[in-house]
Amino acid sequence: xxxxxxxxxxxxxxxxxxxxxxxxxxxxxxxxxxxxxxxxxxxxxxxxxxxxxxxxxxxxxxxxxxxxxxxxxxxxxxxxxxxxxxxxxxxxxxxxxxxxxxxxxxxxxxxxxxxxxxxxxxxxxxxxxxxxxxxxxxxxxxxxxxxxxxxxxxxxxxxxxxxxxxxxxxxxxxxxxxxxxxxxxxxxxxxxxxxxxxxxxxxxxxxxxxx
Amino acid sequence: xxxxxxxxxxxxxxxxxxxxxxxxxxxxxxxxxxxxxxxxxxxxxxxxxxxxxxxxxxxxxxxxxxxxxxxxxxxxxxxxxxxxxxxxxxxxxxxxxxxxxxxxxxxxxxxxxxxxxxxxxxxxxxxxxxxxxxxxxxxxxxxxxxxxxxxxxxxxxxxxxxxxxxxxxxxxxxxxxxxxxxxxxxxxxxxxxxxxxxxxxxxxxxxxxxxxxxxxxxxxxxxxxxxxxxxxx
Numbered sequence: 001x002x003x004x005x006x007x008x009x010x011x012x013x014x015x016x017x018x019x020x021x022x023x024x025x026x027x028x029x030x031x032x033x034x035x036x037x038x039x040x041x042x043x044x045x046x047x048x049x050x051x052x053x054x055x056x057x058x059x060x061x062x063x064x065x066x067x068x069x070x071x072x073x074x075x076x077x078x079x080x081x082x083x084x085x086x087x088x089x090x091x092x093x094x095x096x097x098x099x100x101x102x103x104x105x106x107x108x109x110x111x112x113x114x115x116x117x118x119x120x121x122x123x124x125x126x127x128x129x130x131x132x133x134x135x136x137x138x139x140x141x142x143x144x145x146x147x148x149x150x151x152x153x154x155x156x157x158x159x160x161x162x163x164x165x166x167x168x169x170x171x172x173x174x175x176x177x178x179x180x181x182x183x184x185x186x187x188x189x190x191x192x193x194x195x196x197x198x199x200x201x202x203x204x205x206x207x208x209x210x211x
Numbered sequence: 212x213x214x215x216x217x218x219x220x221x222x223x224x225x226x227x228x229x230x231x232x233x234x235x236x237x238x239x240x241x242x243x244x245x246x247x248x249x250x251x252x253x254x255x256x257x258x259x260x261x262x263x264x265x266x267x268x269x270x271x272x273x274x275x276x277x278x279x280x281x282x283x284x285x286x287x288x289x290x291x292x293x294x295x296x297x298x299x300x301x302x303x304x305x306x307x308x309x310x311x312x313x314x315x316x317x318x319x320x321x322x323x324x325x326x327x328x329x330x331x332x333x334x335x336x337x338x339x340x341x342x343x344x345x346x347x348x349x350x351x352x353x354x355x356x357x358x359x360x361x362x363x364x365x366x367x368x369x370x371x372x373x374x375x376x377x378x379x380x381x382x383x384x385x386x387x388x389x390x391x392x393x394x395x396x397x398x399x400x401x402x403x404x405x406x407x408x409x410x411x412x413x414x415x416x417x418x419x420x421x422x423x424x425x426x427x428x429x430x431x432x433x434x435x436x437x438x439x440x441x442x443x444x
Contacts, residue, residue, distance in 0.1 A: 006337065007300070007301060008338075009338040046287065058426060065234075113301070113304065114299060114300045114301065114304055115299070115303075115304045115307060115308075125433065134309070143298060143299055143300075143308070144298065145341075146300055147297070147298055147299065150340070150342045151342075154294075154342075181423065186295060189290070189292065189295035190295050190296075192260060192290075192295075193290060193295055193296040193298070194288075194298065195260060195283070195289075196258060196288040196296075197283075197288075197296070197309050197356065197359070197360075198259055198280065198282065198283040198284055198309065198312055199306075199308060199309060199311070199312065
């Protein structure tokens with residue numbers, strides 16, 4: 001599994017559905033849940049989302065991982081509703097609705113290749129051509145945004161190792177400059193690789209930068 | 212054939228290439244030289260990543276200044292740090308993205324991706340995150356991502372610098388088996404033993420041009436004679 005929570009290889013039923021219908025179904029379900037504002041509908045969605053993980057070959061542990069990351073927010077929402085609004089059922093509904101929709105969105109991300117998702121976004125961005133936006137660039141920016149997550153982690157890890165190796169303690173702000181420098185270098189190298197691979201086809205002005 | 216004619220280039224007031232003229236016709240060409248000798252800049256001029264201040268670099272009728280798109284499709288480039296060359300989250304997607312601009316259609320794209328992954332032993336990793344591969348596998352992925360576009364020439368800028376001996380040999384074997392012309396810029400002299408031609412660079416000039424054994428002997432003596440004053444990196 002990717003450290004950025006992206007595609008996980010599998011063969012369950014969710015893998016056989018194209019990205020567009022999956023996202024559309026999630027959008028419609030979200031709108032219906034918000035419009036209906038019904039406790040039982042929200043609980044049913046959460047139940048279905050939890051059942052979907054093992055059925056879709058994603059594993060129940062991944063669902064648990066999502067809930068573990070979400071629980072502080074769910075707790076805060078539930079407590080706020082109970083204490084300040086006085087409607088504990090409303091708190092339960094909101095928490096179930098939020099958890100259910102996040103679980104479903106995560107299931108879509110896990111079962112859809114990034115390339116397929118980018119194709120979809122590229123198609124969705126096509127109407128923007130009329131106002132000068134290049135759909136392929138929109139898809140590329142999304143891909144690079146996803147790619148940059150492990151890059152930031154690498155830069156942080158390298159800077160922290162250097163910080164510790166020099167025996168520094170208690171001054172974490174010293175990591176900021178090396179992390180930024182590292183990220184700028186990575187960004188420059190990635191930009192150069194994009195041009196070298198012909199992915200950035202706007203090649204009228206080549207880099208005159210240092211190797 | 213790659214042709215370099217009177218190429219000079221500077222960064223600010225530091226000259227890194229000084230009137231280099233070469234015809235690169237052989238199947239395997241190695242380029243060696245100390246840090247700061249101008250190797251990386253020369254490598255980058257070959258596919259238009261760097262446009263020289265003076266002179267011209269061309270492949271057949273195409274010029275890096277005027278036909279950048281054609282040049283980049285014909286001259287593949289592999290960097291020393293493969294991690295920066297990986298763009299997409301998974302191995303197969305990273306190989307595939309280089310084919311998008313060729314507009315080959317889904318079936319042909321999938322066929323090429325499958326073929327190149329199998330050929331380079333990466334088919335078992337196709338859905339794995341590229342940045343989690345080992346150093347050698349990352350470099351193989353970088354090579355596969357370039358080779359899938361079927362360039363005529365492959366320029367490698369120190370592709371084994373960050374690799375251990377086993378992975379260096381793996382990359383060496385891969386380069387050995389290629390049909391494409393290979394121009395290899397390296398500090399690893401062992402890689403060049405069976406090359407057709409080796410160039411030695413020093414202070415922005417080609418100071419030796421010959422068979423590997425003679426070039427390596429010349430370079431070794433050059434290094435033994437001591438560092439050139441003013442080298443900065």
